[in-house]
Amino acid sequence: MKLFNQQKIVELQKQPEKIRNICIMAHVDHGKTTLADSLVASNGVISQKMVGKLRYMDSRKDEQERGITMKSSSIALLHIHNNEEYLINLIDSPGHVDFSSEVSTAVRLCDGALIVVDVVEGVCAQTKVVLRQAWLEHIKPVLILNKIDRLITEMKLQPLDAYVRIMHLLEQVNAQVGELFTIDVMSKNENNIDSSSGLEEADDSNLYFAPEQGNVVFASAADGWGFTVRDFARMFSTKLGVSEEQLQLSLWGDNYFNPKTKTIVSGAQEKAKKPLFVQIVLENLWSVYESIVIRKDKAMMEKIVQSLQLKLPPRDLKHSDPKVQIQAVLSQWLPLSDSILRMVCDKLPSPVKMSEARAEKLMSSLSKTFDSLPEATRKLKKDFMACSSAEETTMDHHSLPKFKARPLTAEDIALRRLQVRQKHAELMQQQEQKDPAAIPSSEPTVPVQQEEKIEDTGPVFIAFARVFSGTLRKGQQLFVLGPKYDPGTMKSNIIDPNATLKDLKSGQHVTQATIGDLYILMGRELESIDIAPAGSIVGIGGLEEHILKSATLSSTLDCPTFTELSQMAIPIVRVAVEPARPTEMPELIRGLKLLNQADPCVQVVLQESGEHVLITAGEVHLQRCLQDLRETYAKIEINASQPIVPFRETIIPPAETTCESESSGSIQITTPSKAFSMRIRAVPLPEEVTVLLEKNVDVIKTMRQLRVALDPLESSLADLQLEESLSSSMQAKVVQLKTDLDEALRKTGWNDTADKILSFGPRRCGPNMLINKSSLALPNVWTGPSSSDAEWSNHLSSCINGFQLATLSGPLCEEPLMGVCFIVEDLTVQDAPPVGEGESNPQHQPYGPLSGQIMSAVKEGCRRAFQSQPQRLMAAMYNCSIQVSGEVV
Numbered sequence: 072m073k074l075f076n077q078q079k080i081v082e083l084q085k086q087p088e089k090i091r092n093i094c095i096m097a098h099v100d101h102g103k104t105t106l107a108d109s110l111v112a113s114n115g116v117i118s119q120k121m122v123g124k125l126r127y128m129d130s131r132k133d134e135q136e137r138g139i140t141m142k143s144s145s146i147a148l149l150h151i152h153n154n155e156e157y158l159i160n161l162i163d164s165p166g167h168v169d170f171s172s173e174v175s176t177a178v179r180l181c182d183g184a185l186i187v188v189d190v191v192e193g194v195c196a197q198t199k200v201v202l203r204q205a206w207l208e209h210i211k212p213v214l215i216l217n218k219i220d221r222l223i224t225e226m227k228l229q230p231l232d233a234y235v236r237i238m239h240l241l242e243q244v245n246a247q248v249g250e251l252f253t254i255d256v257m258s259k260n261e262n263n264i265d266s267s268s269g270l271e272e273a274d275d276s277n278l279y280f281a282p283e284q285g286n287v288v289f290a291s292a293a294d295g296w297g298f299t300v301r302d303f304a305r306m307f308s309t310k311l312g313v314s315e316e317q318l319q320l321s322l323w324g325d326n327y328f329n330p331k332t333k334t335i336v337s338g339a340q341e342k343a344k345k346p347l348f349v350q351i352v353l354e355n356l357w358s359v360y361e362s363i364v365i366r367k368d369k370a371m372m373e374k375i376v377q378s379l380q381l382k383l384p385p386r387d388l389k390h391s392d393p394k395v396q397i398q399a400v401l402s403q404w405l406p407l408s409d410s411i412l413r414m415v416c417d418k419l420p421s422p423v424k425m426s427e428a429r430a431e432k433l434m435s436s437l438s439k440t441f442d443s444l445p446e447a448t449r450k451l452k453k454d455f456m457a458c459s460s461a462e463e464t465t466m467d468h469h470s471l472p473k474f475k476a477r478p479l480t481a482e483d484i485a486l487r488r489l490q491v492r493q494k495h496a497e498l499m500q501q502q503e504q505k506d507p508a509a510i511p512s513s514e515p516t517v518p519v520q521q522e523e524k525i526e527d528t529g530p531v532f533i534a535f536a537r538v539f540s541g542t543l544r545k546g547q548q549l550f551v552l553g554p555k556y557d558p559g560t561m562k563s564n565i566i567d568p569n570a571t572l573k574d575l576k577s578g579q580h581v582t583q584a585t586i587g588d589l590y591i592l593m594g595r596e597l598e599s600i601d602i603a604p605a606g607s608i609v610g611i612g613g614l615e616e617h618i619l620k621s622a623t624l625s626s627t628l629d630c631p632t633f634t635e636l637s638q639m640a641i642p643i644v645r646v647a648v649e650p651a652r653p654t655e656m657p658e659l660i661r662g663l664k665l666l667n668q669a670d671p672c673v674q675v676v677l678q679e680s681g682e683h684v685l686i687t688a689g690e691v692h693l694q695r696c697l698q699d700l701r702e703t704y705a706k707i708e709i710n711a712s713q714p715i716v717p718f719r720e721t722i723i724p725p726a727e728t729t730c731e732s733e734s735s736g737s738i739q740i741t742t743p744s745k746a747f748s749m750r751i752r753a754v755p756l757p758e759e760v761t762v763l764l765e766k767n768v769d770v771i772k773t774m775r776q777l778r779v780a781l782d783p784l785e786s787s788l789a790d791l792q793l794e795e796s797l798s799s800s801m802q803a804k805v806v807q808l809k810t811d812l813d814e815a816l817r818k819t820g821w822n823d824t825a826d827k828i829l830s831f832g833p834r835r836c837g838p839n840m841l842i843n844k845s846s847l848a849l850p851n852v853w854t855g856p857s858s859s860d861a862e863w864s865n866h867l868s869s870c871i872n873g874f875q876l877a878t879l880s881g882p883l884c885e886e887p888l889m890g891v892c893f894i895v896e897d898l899t900v901q902d903a904p905p906v907g908e909g910e911s912n913p914q915h916q917p918y919g920p921l922s923g924q925i926m927s928a929v930k931e932g933c934r935r936a937f938q939s940q941p942q943r944l945m946a947a948m949y950n951c952s953i954q955v956s957g958e959v960v
């Protein structure tokens with residue numbers, strides 16, 4: 072019986088304490104989608120017999136063909152627990168590493184997660200990744216140990232051996248959680264002398280997965296059964312003469328049942344006794360599989376059905392396939408959906424129980440502390456944590472972590488055709504009432520050309536969203552806050568209400584949008600609604616002109632843009648794409664824009680050569696993107712090149728001399744106006760320094776972004792402002808980077824060099840350095856400019872920009888440089904008008920602005936200095952780790 076009731080869902084959306092927003096996360100092929108099928112079948116959306124075969128949440132054709140999930144999809148489920156109704160918003164996320172950005176989206180929208188682990192394959196690479204994602208987003212996980220049937224049918228393990236394997240697997244999962252906990256605690260206490268004291272004082276009592284706590288389900292999604300220890304405690308407590316609570320606490324662990332004293336005793340391993348879990352749980356399961364699947368004993372199966380008081384249809388009892396029989400018996404005895412949804416309602420938090428840590432995590436990042444936000448912004452934290460739907464609540468909506476492209480289905484087309492015919496009939500009826508003679512007696516027809524025009528609307532974009540506070544309504548006007556929006560600097564009077572994303576200029580990050588349609592997401596279907604209270608997961612239409620990949624919607628400009636999603640996979644596979652017919656280039660460009668908007672991980676780059684380069688996370692991701700371009704977005708034939716291999720340009724020390732004694736290779740440059748001259752030399756960076764800079768790109772970026780916002784003329788407070796803006800952990804990372812960099816440079820004889828670094832490059836965060844060895848005292852990357860450096864700040868900025876251009880495109884094949892240090896040995900500026908003064912008068916500066924002269928001269932000087940050294944071209948190397956079980960090593 073289908074339980075979907077739109078009215079009931081709308082009613083429950085108004086009760087956030089009855090809502091559970093959860094996602095399913097796991098390594099690829101560990102059973103997520105089959106598990107989702109089972110939960111969907113519990114609401115009657117699909118038949119129980121189609122579980123694992125239909126893959127209902129995989130709506131794409133290529134997902135069905137490959138048998139893997141590629142896009143996160145959501146469905147609203149109803150569940151009755153303890154005579155109370157709950158709304159479960161379930162999101163099925165991919166397990167393939169190429170689509171981990173989809174997992175990041177799902178995690179941001181949810182409050183809890185179902186971590187699925189295959190008991191045969193164990194903890195795999197993506198298992199560790201999803202555990203880390205859940206930890207970083209401060210959502211609570213529960214564990215599902217899936218595919219236990221494989222221990223019986225494939226590995227042929229005895230119950231005791233299976234118990235040992237499951238116990239070791241549980242320890243491995245908890246070890247991963249413990250590692251995350253330790254790293255987190257030690258990072259918070261790294262400024263203390265004794266970091267171990269932080270671990271001793273930190274509370275981890277509710278952190279780990281423990282069957283006795285009810286946060287672990289033992290399951291076989293393919294066979295439709297699952298249970299917690301509480302289920303068996305309820306079944307056997309009366310028979311054993313033990314209270315249900317006591318049996319639940321003792322069922323898992325080193326305990327056994329003494330039949331003489333009828334008590335539960337610890338020390339099963341020491342006394343060579345079977346653990347209670349083996350006696351009561353596993354041996355019963357093994358006997359069912361032994362009778363039905365292995366020995367195919369129909370008489371024994373009928374006896375099992377009678378003893379368990381099950382009601383099975385005769386066709387299942389007489390079925391020739393033992394797989395069907397075992398599913399029929401165990402899914403009725405230990406229904407998987409009941410155990411999981413019951414655990415979800417009991418153990419996972421509702422939206423109203425958002426932790427303070429998660430609220431601050433959403434509103435601030437490592438680079439900016441929560442306390443540094445404006446007071447009006449900090450007050451919004453209470454609204455997030457309360458999950459209030461009141462009209463006066465300041466925050467109405469959360470970020471849209473990605474878009475989901477939805478082509479028109481056959482049902483949509485049929486509905487639109489029906490609407491056209493109804494409108495045509497109404498129009499004809501009105502005309503008939505006005506002038507009956509003007510209406511022909513024949514049946515009115517709808518022209519085919521007009522109907523096709525209405526149907527051909529292209530892909531429909533639906534925003535995948537979570538309402539964190541307030542009530543979202545159709546037709547409501549909200550601010551769309553881009554990823555770089557800062558509530559401390561933005562003013563409402565400079566926002567154009569008619570502007571879209573393409574109209575924004577540099578430094579503008581806010582538009583105003585009107586909410587179009589609102590939907591309840593039901594897997595492959597959408598159900599229209601008018602309002603979405605706080606705690607809801609919904610689809611939003613009409614925002615494609617305002618959002619590229621992600622944004623935050625709010626009714627107030629005091630709201631900060633939510634922190635960026637943690638991307639676990641970086642796009643690395645590059646291919647050049649072009650239309651098979653050159654005349655279809657506009658269609659390709661339009662299709663690439665739509666793909667870039669729809670996929671949170673893809674990148675589209677226009678090369679200087681005019682090539683359009685598509686950058687994806689991996690081979691499978693690339694194939695999906697090309698298919699989407701051909702079939703959905705561009706709808707043309709596309710040719711893709713072989714993967715493009717990135718190169719880097721570098722230099723090595725000359726064979727006859729060392730870096731320290733190098734006297735040749737110095738290049739003297741002078742601007743055409745003779746107002747500026749510099750002597751510069753290129754030397755290779757030590758490999759340890761290059762690796763260190765590559766690993767700390769994010770730290771350097773954050774440090775640079777905060778420096779840009781500071782006015783050099785007010786930089787007497789610069790260090791204070793930077794210290795207040797940076798979080799304690801980011802401050803520690805900056806200090807650690809400088810310390811490590813200084814140590815690595817000293818090892819190779821580069822003493823006192825770290826304090827003379829003027830810039831990193833390219834893009835001010837790359838693995839190349841510009842160092843000042845001249846007699847002038849210039850500001851470095853750590854301290855920033857001061858008021859006394861105001862005269863030099865513009866000249867130095869031009870020098871750094873020239874260095875950035877040189878490192879971005881080398882002389883060998885116009886590829887970025889890597890591991891190169893440019894040393895400024897001498898720097899001279901003749902008496903001349905300051906940069907910017909008289910630039911509009913050609914008589915004063917016949918060679919153009921001095922800033923441009925300096926930039927061009929420094930770029931050319933860096934290239935010449937690079938070419939004076941032995942040059943090398945570096946090819947990329949792909950590192951991968953192969954993980955296998957111990958049996959095959």
